[in-house]
Amino acid sequence: MRYLPLTDPDRQQMLSVIGATSIDELFVDVPKSALLKDLIDLPRAQGEIEVHRHMQRLAEKNTPAGRTAFFLGAGAYRHHVPASVDHLIQRSEFLTAYTPYQPEIAQGTLQALYEFQSQVAALLDMEVSNASMYDGSTACAEAAMMAARVTKRKKIVFSGGVHPHYIATARTACEALDLEIVALPAAIDDEAAVADELGADVAAVIVQSPNVFGTITDLTKIREAAHGAGALMVATFTECTAFGLIEPGGSYGADIVCGEGQSIGNALNFGGPYVGLFTVKEKYLRQMPGRVAGETLDADGKRGFVLTLSTREQHIRREKATSNICTNSGLCQLAWTIHMTLLGEKGLRQLAALNHEKATQLAFALGGVPGVEVLTTRFYNEIAVRLPKPAQGVVDALAEKGVIAGVAMSRLDPRAGMDDVLITCATEMNTHDDIATYADALKKVLA
Amino acid sequence: MTTETTSGNKGLQQAEPLIFETGHATGTGVDLPAPKGGKYEKLGGLGRKAALELPGLSEPETMRHFVRLSQKNYAIDLGLFPLGSCTMKHNPRLNERAARFEGFADLHPLQPISTVQGALELMDELAHWLMTLTGMPAVALSPKAGAHGEFCGMLAIKAALEARGEATTRRRVLVPSSAHGTNPATAAAAGFTVDEIPARDDGRVHLDDVKAKLGPDVAAIMITNPNTCGLFEPEIKNIADAVHEAGGYFYCDGANYNAIVGKVRPGDLGVDAMHINLHKTFSTPHGGGGPGAGPTVLSAALAPFAPVPHIVKKPTSRELREHAEGTQAFGRMCAFHGQMGMFTRALTYMMSHGSDGLRQVSEDAVLNANYLLARLKPHFNAPFGERPCMHEVLLDDSSIKPKGVETIDMAKALLDEGYHPFTTYFPLVVHGAMLIEPTETEPKRELDRFADVMIALAERVNAGEVEFFKQAPKLAPMRRLDDTRAARSPKLRWKPEANSAAKQAAE
Numbered sequence: 038m039r040y041l042p043l044t045d046p047d048r049q050q051m052l053s054v055i056g057a058t059s060i061d062e063l064f065v066d067v068p069k070s071a072l073l074k075d076l077i078d079l080p081r082a083q084g085e086i087e088v089h090r091h092m093q094r095l096a097e098k099n100t101p102a103g104r105t106a107f108f109l110g111a112g113a114y115r116h117h118v119p120a121s122v123d124h125l126i127q128r129s130e131f132l133t134a135y136t137p138y139q140p141e142i143a144q145g146t147l148q149a150l151y152e153f154q155s156q157v158a159a160l161l162d163m164e165v166s167n168a169s170m171y172d173g174s175t176a177c178a179e180a181a182m183m184a185a186r187v188t189k190r191k192k193i194v195f196s197g198g199v200h201p202h203y204i205a206t207a208r209t210a211c212e213a214l215d216l217e218i219v220a221l222p223a224a225i226d227d228e229a230a231v232a233d234e235l236g237a238d239v240a241a242v243i244v245q246s247p248n249v250f251g252t253i254t255d256l257t258k259i260r261e262a263a264h265g266a267g268a269l270m271v272a273t274f275t276e277c278t279a280f281g282l283i284e285p286g287g288s289y290g291a292d293i294v295c296g297e298g299q300s301i302g303n304a305l306n307f308g309g310p311y312v313g314l315f316t317v318k319e320k321y322l323r324q325m326p327g328r329v330a331g332e333t334l335d336a337d338g339k340r341g342f343v344l345t346l347s348t349r350e351q352h353i354r355r356e357k358a359t360s361n362i363c364t365n366s367g368l369c370q371l372a373w374t375i376h377m378t379l380l381g382e383k384g385l386r387q388l389a390a391l392n393h394e395k396a397t398q399l400a401f402a403l404g405g406v407p408g409v410e411v412l413t414t415r416f417y418n419e420i421a422v423r424l425p426k427p428a429q430g431v432v433d434a435l436a437e438k439g440v441i442a443g444v445a446m447s448r449l450d451p452r453a454g455m456d457d458v459l460i461t462c463a464t465e466m467n468t469h470d471d472i473a474t475y476a477d478a479l480k481k482v483l484a
Numbered sequence: 485m486t487t488e489t490t491s492g493n494k495g496l497q498q499a500e501p502l503i504f505e506t507g508h509a510t511g512t513g514v515d516l517p518a519p520k521g522g523k524y525e526k527l528g529g530l531g532r533k534a535a536l537e538l539p540g541l542s543e544p545e546t547m548r549h550f551v552r553l554s555q556k557n558y559a560i561d562l563g564l565f566p567l568g569s570c571t572m573k574h575n576p577r578l579n580e581r582a583a584r585f586e587g588f589a590d591l592h593p594l595q596p597i598s599t600v601q602g603a604l605e606l607m608d609e610l611a612h613w614l615m616t617l618t619g620m621p622a623v624a625l626s627p628k629a630g631a632h633g634e635f636c637g638m639l640a641i642k643a644a645l646e647a648r649g650e651a652t653t654r655r656r657v658l659v660p661s662s663a664h665g666t667n668p669a670t671a672a673a674a675g676f677t678v679d680e681i682p683a684r685d686d687g688r689v690h691l692d693d694v695k696a697k698l699g700p701d702v703a704a705i706m707i708t709n710p711n712t713c714g715l716f717e718p719e720i721k722n723i724a725d726a727v728h729e730a731g732g733y734f735y736c737d738g739a740n741y742n743a744i745v746g747k748v749r750p751g752d753l754g755v756d757a758m759h760i761n762l763h764k765t766f767s768t769p770h771g772g773g774g775p776g777a778g779p780t781v782l783s784a785a786l787a788p789f790a791p792v793p794h795i796v797k798k799p800t801s802r803e804l805r806e807h808a809e810g811t812q813a814f815g816r817m818c819a820f821h822g823q824m825g826m827f828t829r830a831l832t833y834m835m836s837h838g839s840d841g842l843r844q845v846s847e848d849a850v851l852n853a854n855y856l857l858a859r860l861k862p863h864f865n866a867p868f869g870e871r872p873c874m875h876e877v878l879l880d881d882s883s884i885k886p887k888g889v890e891t892i893d894m895a896k897a898l899l900d901e902g903y904h905p906f907t908t909y910f911p912l913v914v915h916g917a918m919l920i921e922p923t924e925t926e927p928k929r930e931l932d933r934f935a936d937v938m939i940a941l942a943e944r945v946n947a948g949e950v951e952f953f954k955q956a957p958k959l960a961p962m963r964r965l966d967d968t969r970a971a972r973s974p975k976l977r978w979k980p981e982a983n984s985a986a987k988q989a990a991e
Contacts, residue, residue, distance in 0.1 A: 038841045040574055042927035043848050051855040051928065055872075060847045063854050063872040064747060066716035071752045073843075079616055082838035085578050092832055095609075096587025098602025100595070109592050112819050119514060121543055123584075126771075129561035130554035133575050136773040138567075138907075141899055141960040145557035146772035149550070152503050155977040159537045165976050171628035171775070174819035182673075202819040205808070209791070209815030213639060213675045253530050283530050297819075306583075307603050308593030308820025309628065310775035322974065328773065333970035336963035345970040351631070351669035352910075356678040361631045361669035368771035375550055378503050379513035381540010387512075390519035397524045415528030436596040444594045451807060465516065 038082055102305060106440045106471040106478075108399065110419045110462030111249060111449065112173070112200050112275045113308065114300045116388075117466060122302050122375045126368050136328075136364065140343045141335070146367075147342035150330035153374040160280050160377075160385075161294045162287030163316035167327035168344075169370040170313030170362065173297025174200070177243065177273045178207040179315065179326045179360055180293045184241030184269045185216050186324050186359070187292075192217045193241050194234045197224035198248025200275055201450040207243075216240075223446070223453040225412045225421055228254040235266035241293075243271040246286070247279050249449070250412065250460060251396075251419035256289035269293060276300055276462075277314060279417040281389030293317050301380075302372030312369035323349060326360030388465060392418035395463035395472070402476040403461070408483055412458070419462035421446070425483060428459040434482045440475050497961055500552040504978040507539025513546050537980065556961045557772070558904045564926055564934050568876045568907035568919025569664070569712060571742050571764035576836065579768065579829035588828050593820035597803055603824065604795055604802040610831045611795070614760060614779055617842070618741075619751025622787035625779045626822035630739060631666040633759025633778025634706075636791060636817055638674035640757055640782055641704050641733045643789035643814035654703040654732070660689050662713060662913045667706045667737055676703055683913035687713035687868045687878070691722050698730040708737035709753070710744065712911040713868055714853065714876035714919070724754025733757070733786070741765045742923075743850055743875035746843030756783040762823070766830035777826035788812040793821050848924035849875040852931060856922055859935040863942040867914050875923070879906075881916030884945045891916040893953035894941060899960040901937045 043051075048060075057063060064072055083091075102115050109115075126132065130145055137143030137150075150168045157166040170176040181193045193216055195204050201223070208218045221230050231242040242263050246254045256272060263270040272286025274296035286294035298312040299305075317325050323346070331345035351358040380388060396418040404411045408425035424431055428445035435442040443461030446453055463472070492499030525531075541549060558565070565572035583589065591603055611623045624640075627633035638657075645651045657671040660681045668678045681693050689707060705727050710716045717723070724734045736750055736758040742765040744750075750758050762768045762777040770776075782790055792813050794805040808815050837845060850873075857877045861869050864879040881891040895905035895918075907919040922931055944952055957963065 038837065038844060040576055040836070041841070041844055041848055041924055043851070043924075047928045048848075048851060051851055055851075055854045055858045057854070057872070060851060063850050063874075064716070065872060066718040067744070067748055068718070068721050068753075071721065071748050073747055073749065076843060077617055077746060077749075077839040079613060079839040080835065082841040083835055085836070088578060088832055088835045089582070091835060092582040092606075092828065093585060093587075095602040095606045096582075096585035098605065099587040099591050100599035101586045101590040102592055102595070103586065103590050105599075107592075109594055111594055113592055113594070115590075115592065119543070121513070121547055125547065125550045125554075127580060128551070128554045130557040130559045131550075131772055132580075132769045133560040133565075133572075134557045134772040135565065135567055135570055135572055135770050135904070139558070139895070139899065139905060140965045141896070141957050141962045142556070142558040142904060143772070144961055145553035145555065148500070148502070148553050148556075149772075151976075151978070155502075155504060156538060158977045162534070168773070171632065172818055172820075175628065175632070175817075200819065202816065205816040206818055209639065209817065210635075210673070212815075213642065213673065215675060253528065255528075255530055280532065281536070282532060283527060284532050288532075288534070304589040305592045306589055307591040307600065307824035309818070309823040310777075310825050312775075322976075329974075329976055331970040332975040333966045335965045339962060341962045341965045343965050343967055343970045345967065345974060345976075348971070350665070352665035354669070355665045356668035356672040358665070358669040358672075361635060361666050361673050362629070363631050363666050364629045364774035364776050366775045367773035368769070369775055371772065375546065377538065378507065378541050378546050378549070379543065380538070381507060381512045382509040382536045382538040383540055384512040384514045384516065385536065385538060387516045387519065388514070391516060393525070393527070394519045397526055400526070401524075414526065415530065416526055433596055433598070436599055441592070441595055441599070448594065448806070452809070 102441065106474045108443050108461045108463060108475060109441050111444045111460050112297065113305050114276055114464055115305055115466050116300050116464055118302055118304065118376060119379050122372050125375050126372050131371055137344060140341060144341055147330050149371055149374055151342045153370050154330060156374060156377050157314050158316055161285045161316050163294050164319040165322055166316045167325055167329045169365040170315050170327055171366060172309060172311040172313045173275055174203045174206040176295040176313030176315045177203045178210040180271045180295045181207045181211050181241060181243060182214065183293065183324050183326060184271060187269060187321055188240040190238055190240035192219060192238045193243060194231050194239055195220045196228045196231045196244045197221040198228050198250060198252060199243055199245045199273060200249045203273065223450060223455060225250045226252045229259055232259055232262035235262055235268060239266060239268040241269040241271050243273060245273045247276060247417045247419060250421035251416040252413050253283050253415045253417055256286060260290045276418065278389050278392060281385035282393055283417055292321065298373050302376035303369050310366060310369050312366040312373050324359055327362050328365045391465040395467050396420060399463040399472055402472050406476055406480050418464055419460065422459050422461060424457050424459055427456045431482055435478055438478045440478045442475060497555065498552040500549060502978055503539050503541060503549060507541045511540035511542060513541055513543040563903060564922065564930050565904045566906050566920045566922050567904060568921040569739060569910065571921060571923060573767055573923035574925035575767055575769040576833060579832040582832045583825045583828040601801060606831060607827055608795055608802065610827045613834050614781060617745060618781045619749030620781035621784050622782040622790055623779050624782065624790045626791060626817040627759060627778040627780055628818055628823055629776035630759055630761040630778045631670060632817060633780040634666055634670040635673060636780045637735050637757030637759060638670055639814045640786040640789045642674055644786055645703055654701055656701045657703055658697050658705040660707060662711055662911045663706060663708055664712060664737060664739060671706065687715055689717055689723065691719045691726060694723050695726055698726060702730060702732045704733040704735050706735040706737060708739060710740040710874040713878050714873040715868060716874055720753050728754065739764060740875060743846055745846050746839060747846050756786050762826045762830040766833045768826045768829040775823060777823035789814045791815055791817050845924050852922040852924060852926055853877050855931055856920060856935060860938055863939050876919055876921035878914060879918040880914050885916060887945050888950040889945045889953045891918050894918065896956040896964060897941055897953050899957035
């Protein structure tokens, strides 16, 4: 077996040093009835050629996004990731390192974490970032739980613009703690409705901008209302490149800004692994979940970095920890940092402007298709459109024609009563021809 | 003694500032088409006003920056990484390649189901391997890490109790004091109260201690097996039976499943739920802290409550059930379907090994650990060393501490020897713990080399060379770092106006 270096003579020699005659003597504590005598009924070992072939065959049963005219977002976005990013994250010293528990031999990971935290805080206009979460949805759920800890209140209000899967994820986590989730009816453009739900029992209002329908919102009044009622405002997002062009939650005074970072540095990967971004106001630092890197000095007075503030965490606090999380999204976070370094402010602004330009072209093209109404009026790279028939059937019919048109709102939330609404997005990856192909195909499908 | 150079470099070790100190707002490593301008802008006046303060670097500068950083890291590809409880084994590169196939990597989680049949088939295959290996009837694939898998398992238990009408009466979860911190943290996150089972001198959980705690208010027990002391729990089956008899469930922390894969099926031990760290047992890369993956196998009693999404087999295709409404599913763990990139890697790993290779994995992991135990036992105190260990060796500093050297000092001395140290001070139930996990991917000569180094360090302790240890590391990229300083006045991001800590120190 190519991954196992011990030879049979090695094994015999080692057993004799141990003073055992067989390997099963080392499994002496396993109840006899549970120690398997035979091999488990699964295929035997295979060489690289065979396994490669099998995996390739499975891969070929899928239709990769890049082989289609592709306009699907709704929580995961297809962007160009520079070739150097994937090369760098595959360096052994990053790929095969552990969590930096021994900082003297992990400064590479730690400095990159510190740079990541600095970049994320700058992008979202917030004071403090952690070292990343699993993904945007779990980051949002953690924000809800954190708000309940900070305010000692039990009700969380979600706007009708938050991604339905984010609400479902938060509901699962929060209801375990007997927190109450109020999810407002899905609405294309009504983040402000959360303010009507405010009361002395509300821990946080959670709004999304750009929201799941692509709408961007001025959050100032919502923040004022939330703070007036003693609640936190949490601003979440699914498309982090937006903040190269629009104001982030931090600029509106949000207490927690969190969401999905996949767009920078990370492929679609059928939904994971991704990278959750999580930022807070400094005064809430001690209630923040997740790992965090900080600056310090070594014994020679040289600047270095360590994991810090671990007294919040499960390995110290156990059942009193701020979260049970004990990893970050390491390599995805590193990819994010490398890609963001390549972009810089100039590149990010240009990328964001391009996305918006493609989306305006898409909105114009789809708006010109008879029977189609563009519902989103202020947007970044994603819009909702109303179709003259149920959107799921249209999506399926377009897929037959090589167009991945977006996602039907009915798939995200069957009970929203928005069966005719399609969520569709454009990025820098879409060409003029893609957009024309899409509009033409839609015209035919609707005819 | 450190040799100061003009450059700040130390041979191949390059000094490297932060990107914020070298990059600038107009630097960039990408060439994008120029946008045509804001004529048709639809931002509603919400455009970003202030500067972003995000530095950019050209591609060659970016490559150098991150390659230089990488050279300050230890890694499994450099040498033995005996971090107990963490399972730092070789990461096969075929797995990396497979995960990057266009048909997996360039696939959106919400694509029409007809276009992702291969992905669903792969998930089904992975599920089949996991269920067959563990002898469990169901698996939830979506948890994104081990702790997330624990959360999934405990929520399934909660849902099962709710279905029995006992959710409000059964709220107590038993957790041995030797458990990973995630266990009590997870039980609390799932809304349970934690009742600790105190440790015994032999490092094991005793049936009598469990029985004494059982009652009509007990929801579950969470036990790590093999446990965090590196021992298989001999009474595990009887404990499971007792918990079941008392109406509770058995959550098994599967962090150490790599010690028994192919040899023992957790389903045969009475387990109701167990997460599997794909990044441990099935060797998806640790990546400096993540991403992990924590699929959670479930017993027949818990299977109906598995979170969405569910893969539904049809005669000629597979579908996805994405909504919990109308089912017994307890909810949703995350936005999409879990860590697909890790599923690909783990399945590639499993198929490469096969059922014969996986059995060899656990046998060699256990053999390697016992070999190190045999070689180190004469030189260090091994608290439970009178019996065989599983995949990891537990030593403590009780034999060296009276001579002035503690676990942390041994660890730092190992840095100078070119090793990542063992896990320090865990499990908490043993004072000054040194937990060593060599894994099955180490050849015998590497084990011997490491044992020789450990023994030589023990001899230095005996020779009274305390300062040698207290000064370590001297040869690592950095000297000992000041954790207290970092925590006292946290500096968690670069700021343009702030002086660096180094400057402050110089003043």
